[in-house]
Amino acid sequence: xxxxxxxxxxxxxxxxxxxxxxxxxxxxxxxxxxxxxxxxxxxxxxxxxxxxxxxxxxxxxxxxxxxxxxxxxxxxxxxxxxxxxxxxxxxxxxxxxxxxxxxxxxxxxxxxxxxxxxxxxxxxxxxxxxxxxxxxxxxxxxxxxxxxxxxxxxxxxxxxxxxxxxxxxxxxxxxxxxxxxxxxxxxxxxxxxxxxxxxxxxxxxxxxxxxxxxxxxxxxxxxxxxxxxxxxxxxxxxxxxxxxxxxxxxxxxxxxxxxxxxxxxxxxxxxxxxxxxxxxxxxxxxxxxxxxxxxxxxxxxxxxxxxxxxxxxxxxxxxxxxxxxxxxxxxxxxxxxxxxxxxxxxxxxxxxxxxxxxxxxxxx
Amino acid sequence: xxxxxxxxxxxxxxxxxxxxxxxxxxxxxxxxxxxxxxxxxxxxxxxxxxxxxxxxxxxxxxxxxxxxxxxxxxxxxxxxxxxxxxxxxxxxxxxxxxxxxxxxxxxxxxxxxxxxxxxxxxxxxxxxxxxxxxxxxxxxxxxxxxxxxxxxxxxxxxxxxxxxxxxxxxxxxxxxxxxxxxxxxxxxxxxxxxxxxxxxxxxxxxxxxxxxxxxxxxxxxxxxxxxxxxxxxxxxxxxxxxxxxxxxxxxxxxxxxxxxxxxxxxxxxxxxxxxxxxxxxxxxxxxxxxxxxxxxxxxxxxxxxxxxxxxxxxxxxxxxxxxxxxxxxxxxxxxxxxxxxxxxxxxxxxxxxxx
Numbered sequence: 001x002x003x004x005x006x007x008x009x010x011x012x013x014x015x016x017x018x019x020x021x022x023x024x025x026x027x028x029x030x031x032x033x034x035x036x037x038x039x040x041x042x043x044x045x046x047x048x049x050x051x052x053x054x055x056x057x058x059x060x061x062x063x064x065x066x067x068x069x070x071x072x073x074x075x076x077x078x079x080x081x082x083x084x085x086x087x088x089x090x091x092x093x094x095x096x097x098x099x100x101x102x103x104x105x106x107x108x109x110x111x112x113x114x115x116x117x118x119x120x121x122x123x124x125x126x127x128x129x130x131x132x133x134x135x136x137x138x139x140x141x142x143x144x145x146x147x148x149x150x151x152x153x154x155x156x157x158x159x160x161x162x163x164x165x166x167x168x169x170x171x172x173x174x175x176x177x178x179x180x181x182x183x184x185x186x187x188x189x190x191x192x193x194x195x196x197x198x199x200x201x202x203x204x205x206x207x208x209x210x211x212x213x214x215x216x217x218x219x220x221x222x223x224x225x226x227x228x229x230x231x232x233x234x235x236x237x238x239x240x241x242x243x244x245x246x247x248x249x250x251x252x253x254x255x256x257x258x259x260x261x262x263x264x265x266x267x268x269x270x271x272x273x274x275x276x277x278x279x280x281x282x283x284x285x286x287x288x289x290x291x292x293x294x295x296x297x298x299x300x301x302x303x304x305x306x307x308x309x310x311x312x313x314x315x316x317x318x319x320x321x322x323x324x325x326x327x328x329x330x331x332x333x334x335x336x337x338x339x340x341x342x343x344x345x346x347x348x349x350x351x352x353x354x355x356x357x358x359x360x361x362x363x364x
Numbered sequence: 365x366x367x368x369x370x371x372x373x374x375x376x377x378x379x380x381x382x383x384x385x386x387x388x389x390x391x392x393x394x395x396x397x398x399x400x401x402x403x404x405x406x407x408x409x410x411x412x413x414x415x416x417x418x419x420x421x422x423x424x425x426x427x428x429x430x431x432x433x434x435x436x437x438x439x440x441x442x443x444x445x446x447x448x449x450x451x452x453x454x455x456x457x458x459x460x461x462x463x464x465x466x467x468x469x470x471x472x473x474x475x476x477x478x479x480x481x482x483x484x485x486x487x488x489x490x491x492x493x494x495x496x497x498x499x500x501x502x503x504x505x506x507x508x509x510x511x512x513x514x515x516x517x518x519x520x521x522x523x524x525x526x527x528x529x530x531x532x533x534x535x536x537x538x539x540x541x542x543x544x545x546x547x548x549x550x551x552x553x554x555x556x557x558x559x560x561x562x563x564x565x566x567x568x569x570x571x572x573x574x575x576x577x578x579x580x581x582x583x584x585x586x587x588x589x590x591x592x593x594x595x596x597x598x599x600x601x602x603x604x605x606x607x608x609x610x611x612x613x614x615x616x617x618x619x620x621x622x623x624x625x626x627x628x629x630x631x632x633x634x635x636x637x638x639x640x641x642x643x644x645x646x647x648x649x650x651x652x653x654x655x656x657x658x659x660x661x662x663x664x665x666x667x668x669x670x671x672x673x674x675x676x677x678x679x680x681x682x683x684x685x686x687x688x689x690x691x692x693x694x695x696x697x698x699x700x701x702x703x704x705x706x707x708x709x710x711x712x713x714x715x716x717x718x719x
Contacts, residue, residue: 038400038520040542079538108514114441153510180538239541242400246544249396250389265389267405267532267545286664286672298550298585300406302532335680339533342502343684344653347660351680354673362670 039245040238043213045085048093052205052237054082057196061090070141072166072175074190076182077198080236083178084149086198091145099134108149118161122146126165126173144173151177152184159186166192200235209237210244219248220256228259232266269301269309278313281353284361293349303345307336307352324359331355369591372563375429377418380411381562382555383548390415390546394422399493401516401525403501403540405532406548409586412528415548416497419526423491424455440470450475456495462503469508472498472515480519495524501539502529509536516542550585553577559587560594569598572606579610615650616658623662630704635697642696652692656683656699663703671710678702 045051048061057075064070075083095103105125107117125146132142148154166175166189177193179185201209207226214221221244233240246265247257263270273296280292296306311332314325335352339345374380380387393399402419404412420428431451436459438446446467450459457479461468479496501509516525516539525543532540551559557576564571571594579597583590596611597604622641625634645655660679664672679699686695 038398041517041520079541116441149514150510153507236541242541242544246393246400249398250392265544267547284669286669298407300410300547300549302405304533338680338684341684342534342687343680344657344687345531345533346657347676347680347683350676354676358673 038242039213039217040241043209043216043241045082045089046092048086048089051082051086051089052209053201054086054196054198057086057198060194060196061086064090064141065093070143070145070174071194072170072177072192074177074179074182074185074193074195075198076179076185076195078200078236079180080233080238080240081198081200082237083198087145087147087176087178091147094141094145096134096138096140099140103130103144104147105144106147106149114155115158115161118158118165122162123165126169129172143171145176146173147176147178149178150180152179152181156186159189163188163192201237202235203230206230206233206235206237206240210240213241213244214248217248219244219251221248222256222258225257225259225262228262232262232268267302267305269296269306273299273301274306274309274313277310277353278356281357282360284357286354286357289353289357290350293346293353297346297349303339303349304336306349307332307339320360321363324363327359327363328356367592368563368567368595369588372566372591373414374418375421377415377422380415380418381559382551383411386546386548387415387418390419391422393544394419399423399491399524401527401543402546403527403529403532403535403543404546404548405529407550407585408530409583409588409590410548410550411587412548413499415546416526416528420456420495420497423495424453428453428455430454436471436475438470438474440467446470448475455491456497458497458499460499461508462500466505468504469511472504472508472511476512476515476519476523476525480515480523482522493522493524495526497526497528499528500530501527502531502534506536509539513538513542551587552585553580556580556583556585556587556590560590563591564594570603572604574606575604575608575610582610582612615645615648618645619655619658620662623659626659626663626700626703627666627707630708635701635704638700639693639697642693642700646692652686652696653683655692655696656686659696659699667707668710671706674706675703678706 048058048065051058060071073087075087077083091104092100105122107122125144128144130142130144132139134140151159162175175193177185177189182190182195182197207230210221210226210229213219225247229240229243233243243262243266244257247261250261250265251257277289277292277296280288311329314320314328317325320328331352335348338348377387377391402416404416406412417428430453432453434450434452436448436450438448440446444467446464448459448461448464448471450457452458457475459471459475461471461475464471476496479494482494498504504512512525527535527539527543529535532545557573557580560576560579561571561573575597576594579590579593583593593610597608600611601608618641622638622645625641626638628634642655646652656679660675664675667675682695682699682702685698686692689695
């Protein structure tokens, strides 16, 4: 800092800060050996080409890296599909390590981003002009990037305040909005951005990645366990890696990961428990149902988890007619909403399963 | 003299009495050196907090038991002052952010950043991360949960979170996918009986097994409650006798009487009387959803199969409204009125069928 304040000195002061980051970086490089980094971070895609399964976005970003212009971006899709990783990798490729801090403003829901922040911080940052060369003389794009992560949790006034800024500052700034639900972003914003949907990862890509990680980390895993992992994570790569790491840690060095362990740590309701509930529903006895639901709750399973697994089961059931299914599904939707609002799990599950019972035993 | 609940709370993972496999898992996690964010969930009284404290002890040694209470002050963007109490040791800090209501986001943003941005001194002898324990995560507002998401990733190197909640239904999927879930199921009746016996033996008391069994049944899988009930029994009468009364809280008896009043007569006048009793319960700080469930349990005993379904549906309906509404009494009363209507119709149909 002091070297900086001394003003435009010659080469010596400029060199002084240079060694300073060096230990920092070497420390970072040394860390993986000594320190345990979560695999989720360790295997986060470093370059745009590493991003799996999202071909359209990768194609656009690759063009940008080759020198063409970047539009304002809007990434949306379910969690764990690589939205944040993609834009971070792209920004790193565009600006390199040194310039990254100056050129990229990353705001997420953990930062204050009410309307005042949009007006002050975002606007001020976007008004700064950026030169088209790096300090070392290499060319770089003449704009900065503002990443608004988790944009769906921004209030709509704050989003509205972005509108004009986005248009006015196109010369100097590109925006990248990231969200799970595109419907929560107001229309004027979406129309200013190139929208990209991130698909849940396919089975092939995911198993390949997981196997790669297992190989790197020296973890033995059964083929069946990978299948279970993919089934449970539903295309969410982060979840899959997270579970894989926990499972491998539980197994220790020499044990191999099997599907039982994975089921244990993911909090999935066991199949036989669900079957038991269904059997009770068919028996048309309220007392039995009451006892079973109480048992399920005492086991600590989450209502929403039961709901989603039960739904999968219900859809596949052949002995239930389409009409009955639709009645039950409608009730499920209501129960799901109620659970989200914080209603009592026991009552909601009782309401759901008594509907199921009624449909199974008394529907004409 | 401390209560038995606190006195016999296990302090290390090795001493836990049930879910031993899980304890072994936790131990392995800790020994691995690294440690993911944890999301501990299960019904109340199952021992979530005990497990968290044991894990912390396993991580840092006995230093975590030197606790101090701190008052933290925060200022919201709208210049409102907030104060929240946290319990912390040198290695961890525990807060219940839902204490500040809808402003919990500010607490999360500030507090975790404060903790996470400070590196642990002397990382050679201790772990190089601190632990933040957040309780009642299911009562956090949406905003606060969103605020947690990126924080959890960004400060992974200096800080780990342990989130404690009753149910993961209200925790957003983005957080669930960042944590390792630890499900703590309630102990079974046998395990509770065993635990009561052990505690009594340590106290030098003789507990008849029938009494222990009855206490276990009444506790509904809540170990804390079972121990408290057992202690209450001891105060009431010692030596224990097998057919001794297990004292119930007054309000449960009161609630049962209220339910039988509802079944006896269905009229506006009776509704007025019931309202008085409900007010009584609420003013004694009995949570509204507990009243609702208690009423339902008692009322259902007087209903037939088909009727039960209907009553349960309406109870679920009004309980949901109760959560989103402001004043509990409206919704409980609405439920009582609905029940009266259903029940009366049922009775009248029954009489009509007779003739």
